[in-house]
Amino acid sequence: MQSTxxxxCAYCGEPSTTFIDFSAGIQQSYVEDCQVCCQPNILYVRIDEDTLDIEIDTEPES
Structure with a gap:
């Protein structure tokens, strides 16, 4: 199952959308470039097993 x-963005603060692959586990991290400023963001994704709510934290890639 996939969702968005x-x-x-950790650099410019603009909102962006990413695809979430539920089959990759309830805790994921990966790098994705901002759709606005093109800077690389590390995304830390957590999925609640019961409600499937998604929480994302970002930080700049160093």
Missing amino acids: AKYH
Whole structure:
């Protein structure tokens, strides 16, 4: 199952949308470039097993 979720870029603060692959586990991390400023963001994705709510934290890639 796949879904989308929004996050805010760690560099420019603009909202972006990313695809979430539920089959990859309830805790995931990966790098995705901002759709606005093209800077690389590390996304930390957590999925609640019971409600399937998605929480995303971002930080700049160093």
